[in-house]
Amino acid sequence: MEIIYFLLPIALCMAVFFIGSFIWSAKKGQYDDLDTPAHRMLLDDEAINKKD
Amino acid sequence: MENQYKCVHCDTNTIVPIFLNDEDKEKVFCCHGCRSVYMILQGQGLDHYYQLKKGASSLRKGAPASIKIDKYLYLDDEQFCSDFVKIDDTGNLTMNFYLEGVHCVACLWLMEKLPELIEDVVYSNLNLSKSILKISISEDGHFSKVAIAIAKFGYKPHPIQKEDDAAKLRLMEERKMLMKIGLAGGVSGNIMILAVSLYSGATGELGKQFEWLSFFLSIPVITYCALPFYKNFFNFFKTKQFSVDVPVSIALIAGSISGFYNLLNGHGEIYFDSLCILVFLLLGARYILQKAQSVGLGGNDLRHFFSLGTAHILDPDTGAYQDTLSRYINIGDRIKVLMGETIPVDGIITAGKSSLNTSMLTGESLPTRVKKGDKVFSGTINIDDDLYLEVLGVEDDTRLGKILNQIGALRNDRSSIVGLADIISKYFVYTVITLSMIIILVSIYYNQFSVGLERALTLIIITCPCALGLATPLALTRALSYLSGLGIIVRGEDVVERLGKVEKIFFDKTGTLTYGNFKVVDVKANIDEVLKDDYLKILRVLESKSGHPLALSICQYLDECGIKNEIDMCDYTEELGVGVSATIKKKTYHVKASCKTGYQVGLFEEDKEVLSLTLEDQIRTDSKLSLENLKKSGLETYLLSGDKKEIVSKVGADLGFLKDTIYYEKSPEEKCDVIKGHELAMMVGDGANDALAFNVSMVGVAVHGSVEASLQAADVYSSASGVSPLYQLIIVGKQTMKLIYRNLTLSLIYNIVGAGLAIFGLVTPLMAAVLMPLSSITVLLSTILSNKKLRNL
Numbered sequence: 001m002e003i004i005y006f007l008l009p010i011a012l013c014m015a016v017f018f019i020g021s022f023i024w025s026a027k028k029g030q031y032d033d034l035d036t037p038a039h040r041m042l043l044d045d046e047a048i049n050k051k052d
Numbered sequence: 053m054e055n056q057y058k059c060v061h062c063d064t065n066t067i068v069p070i071f072l073n074d075e076d077k078e079k080v081f082c083c084h085g086c087r088s089v090y091m092i093l094q095g096q097g098l099d100h101y102y103q104l105k106k107g108a109s110s111l112r113k114g115a116p117a118s119i120k121i122d123k124y125l126y127l128d129d130e131q132f133c134s135d136f137v138k139i140d141d142t143g144n145l146t147m148n149f150y151l152e153g154v155h156c157v158a159c160l161w162l163m164e165k166l167p168e169l170i171e172d173v174v175y176s177n178l179n180l181s182k183s184i185l186k187i188s189i190s191e192d193g194h195f196s197k198v199a200i201a202i203a204k205f206g207y208k209p210h211p212i213q214k215e216d217d218a219a220k221l222r223l224m225e226e227r228k229m230l231m232k233i234g235l236a237g238g239v240s241g242n243i244m245i246l247a248v249s250l251y252s253g254a255t256g257e258l259g260k261q262f263e264w265l266s267f268f269l270s271i272p273v274i275t276y277c278a279l280p281f282y283k284n285f286f287n288f289f290k291t292k293q294f295s296v297d298v299p300v301s302i303a304l305i306a307g308s309i310s311g312f313y314n315l316l317n318g319h320g321e322i323y324f325d326s327l328c329i330l331v332f333l334l335l336g337a338r339y340i341l342q343k344a345q346s347v348g349l350g351g352n353d354l355r356h357f358f359s360l361g362t363a364h365i366l367d368p369d370t371g372a373y374q375d376t377l378s379r380y381i382n383i384g385d386r387i388k389v390l391m392g393e394t395i396p397v398d399g400i401i402t403a404g405k406s407s408l409n410t411s412m413l414t415g416e417s418l419p420t421r422v423k424k425g426d427k428v429f430s431g432t433i434n435i436d437d438d439l440y441l442e443v444l445g446v447e448d449d450t451r452l453g454k455i456l457n458q459i460g461a462l463r464n465d466r467s468s469i470v471g472l473a474d475i476i477s478k479y480f481v482y483t484v485i486t487l488s489m490i491i492i493l494v495s496i497y498y499n500q501f502s503v504g505l506e507r508a509l510t511l512i513i514i515t516c517p518c519a520l521g522l523a524t525p526l527a528l529t530r531a532l533s534y535l536s537g538l539g540i541i542v543r544g545e546d547v548v549e550r551l552g553k554v555e556k557i558f559f560d561k562t563g564t565l566t567y568g569n570f571k572v573v574d575v576k577a578n579i580d581e582v583l584k585d586d587y588l589k590i591l592r593v594l595e596s597k598s599g600h601p602l603a604l605s606i607c608q609y610l611d612e613c614g615i616k617n618e619i620d621m622c623d624y625t626e627e628l629g630v631g632v633s634a635t636i637k638k639k640t641y642h643v644k645a646s647c648k649t650g651y652q653v654g655l656f657e658e659d660k661e662v663l664s665l666t667l668e669d670q671i672r673t674d675s676k677l678s679l680e681n682l683k684k685s686g687l688e689t690y691l692l693s694g695d696k697k698e699i700v701s702k703v704g705a706d707l708g709f710l711k712d713t714i715y716y717e718k719s720p721e722e723k724c725d726v727i728k729g730h731e732l733a734m735m736v737g738d739g740a741n742d743a744l745a746f747n748v749s750m751v752g753v754a755v756h757g758s759v760e761a762s763l764q765a766a767d768v769y770s771s772a773s774g775v776s777p778l779y780q781l782i783i784v785g786k787q788t789m790k791l792i793y794r795n796l797t798l799s800l801i802y803n804i805v806g807a808g809l810a811i812f813g814l815v816t817p818l819m820a821a822v823l824m825p826l827s828s829i830t831v832l833l834s835t836i837l838s839n840k841k842l843r844n845l
Contacts, residue, residue, distance in 0.1 A: 001258065004258070008265075011242070011245075012242065015238055015239075015241075015242050018238060019234060019235055019238035019239070022231075022234035022235075022238070023231045023234055023235065026227050026230040026231045026234060027227060027231065029223075029227060031227070031230055032223070032226075032227075033179045033180075033181065033182075034181070035179075035180050035181035036160060036178060036179055036180040036181065039156075039157040039160050039180060040160060040164070042157065043104070043157070043160070043161050043164075
C-alpha cells in the first residue's frame, strides 16, 4: 500500500492545479459571457473588401 | 394558401414581397426597411453577412428593419454623456447600447466590424446573449454617428447608463461566487475519494491519515466557501430576517465541531465530506437562481428605452431654427416640428396646418386635421407639413408626462406576489429547526447525546431545502431563456408566475392587431377598365415625388402591382396638406385626399375624378390565427380601443370578437377602468393610451413598436411584431407554473420522507448527503423532461 503515499500527493497536486486554473479564469471574467465567444471563434478575421 | 416569401434580411414570411429591383426577383424583402439595409450592406462590401447568416443558429427571432432613423443628436449632449459615457486612461470614450434586433453570428460579425467601417470607432464588442454592444470611440468622435450607422444596419440602439459602482460590485460578486463553487466542487470530489475508502472500511494508520487529510481539505470550504451562509446567519441576529442559511450555518458549525471532536477522539463519524458536498450543492443552486434572475433586462435597464428626441428651436437673436435636445425646450419657446417628426411638447400652433397621427395617445387610427390656434399634444406625430408651435407644457406638464407620472405612482402600490417556494421553505426551515431541537433535548433526557446530535445533523442535511430552492429557479430560467429566444423580454420572474394565471386578454387595436399604417385596400376606376393601368402609371409618377405617408403607401401598393415609374411629367407642384398636381401629355392631373370613414384619395384628370383609392389600417396577417389559438386554449379575448366606433366594430367583426367583448372610443383613463373591472386580465398594446391599463392589469404586454410610456409600464416586451408570440407566452407561463408545482411536490415528498427516516435514525449523515443531490437531480430531470414539451410548441 506504500504506493498510496506516492499517488496521493500527485492526485492532490493535480486537484490544486485544476482548482487554481478555474479560479484564475473566473477571476479574469472568462465566464461572464458564455454564448458570444463560442460564435466569435468561428469568424474569419479577413478585412472587408470595400466597393466604391 | 397564398404564396409565401421569406425575407432575405430578417427571415419574416410575407405574402406581399418587395423585390430588390425589377431585374432581380430572387431577392425578396418583407419591407422597405429590410431592403434598404440589404442595399447598404451590399454597398459597403458587407454581403458576407448573409453568407454567415445562412445556417447560423439564431438566438432569437429577427425583426423587420425600420425605415425611420433618428438623428441620435442627444448622444452627443454633454449632460447626457456624463451619465452614459465612460472615459478611459487613453482618452477613449465608451458607451454601452442595448441593441434591438441582433440575433445570430452574422449580427455579431457585423457589429464587431464597426471599427473598420466607421471612422473614430476603436473597439466594439457584442454580448449576444444580453444584446449589449460596448463601443469605444476616440476622443473627437461622435456617438450619434455610430448610432446612425448601427440604425442603418437595421438594429435599434438604446443607450444604457454607464456601469455604476453597484453594477461593478455585482459582477465581482458573481465571479467570487463562481470561484467558491469551483473550489468547493474540486475539494468535495477529492474528499469523496477519501471518504469512499473510509466508509468501505479503511482503518488503522491509513484510515487515520485519510481522516486528517479530509479535515485539512475541508478547511477552505467550511471557512471561505461557506462565508455567504455565515453572513446571512449573522444578519439574522441583526435584522431578525429568517432565511434558509440559519439552519445551514448551524449544521455546518455543529457538524465540523463534532467531526473535529470525533477526529481527535479517534472514533465516531467525521462529517467533513458531507459538509463539503452540502456547501457545493447549495452554492450551485444559489448561482443558478441568481442567473435566472438576471436573464433579460432588469427594470432599470428598460428605463433607458426612453427615446430622447431632437427638436428645432427658434433662436430669437438670429431668427433661425437650431437643432437641440427636446429636454432643453422651455415653456414659451417657439419650435418647429418637421413633417414626420414626433411632437416633443404640448403646445399651440402659431403657423402652418397639418394632420396629426394621435394613435399613440388616443388610439385613433385616422389622422386629425389641425390648423393655426389648435392645441397639440406631446407624443403625436406630425404627418403632413411643418408646424410652428408655441410651447405650453414640457415634460411633466404634458399630457403624456402626466400619464407617465401616474404610472410611477401606481407601480409602487401594486402588491407583489411572494414566491411560493419562499413561503414553503420558510415554514419548512422552522419545522426542521424545532424538530432537531426536540431530538437533541430528548436525547439528552435519555442520556444519549451523541446519537441525538447525529440524528439532528442528518435531519438538517437531508431536509436541506436544496431541491426546494432549485425547483422554482430552474423552471423560471427555462421559461425566461425560451422566451428571450422568441424575442420576448420579461421583466422579473414574478411576471412568469402571473402569466400562468391569465384568463382574459384585452387587445389594443391600432398598431397591435393592425399594422398602424395605411395600405391601399380598394381602387375604383370611374373610367373604362382598359385605361385603368395608364391612369395608375400617372398616379405612380405623381406620387413618387411626394414624401407624404399616404403617397408612400400608394407607391408601395403600385410597386406590388407592378406599375412602373416611367412617364415624364412637368410643372410638378405639391400643395402641402392638400395634394399634388402636374402636367402630363398636356393634361393637368391632381391627386387629392379626403378623409371620411377611411382615407380616400382621388386622381383627377382636369377636374374629373378618374380613380378613387381607399386606404385603410389593415389587420395584421397573423392576428386572426393568433386570436383563434388563444381562444382554443380557453382564454377570453376582448378588444379595447380608443378608436371610433365604426372602425373598431368592423375590425372586431373581422377578427371574430363577440359584440359584448368590444370596447371603443375609450380614453386612456377609461381603458384603465375597464381593466380594473376584470380580474386575471392581460393587456396587450403599444400606445401611451394603453400604459395606464398595463398598470392595473395582471400582466401588461407591449408589442414591437411601442412608445416609451407603454414600455415603462409593461411587464413584458415583445420585439417580434404583432400578437403571434402571445400564444407561446401564455403557454409558457401556464407550463412553467405546472412545472413549478410538480418540482415543489417532488422535493416536498422527498424532504418529508427523508425527515422521517432521519428522525428514526434510519440514515446516516453520509447517506443523507448522497440522497440530497438525488432529489436535486430528480427536480432537474423533471425540468428537462418538460423542456421537450416546450420545444414541440
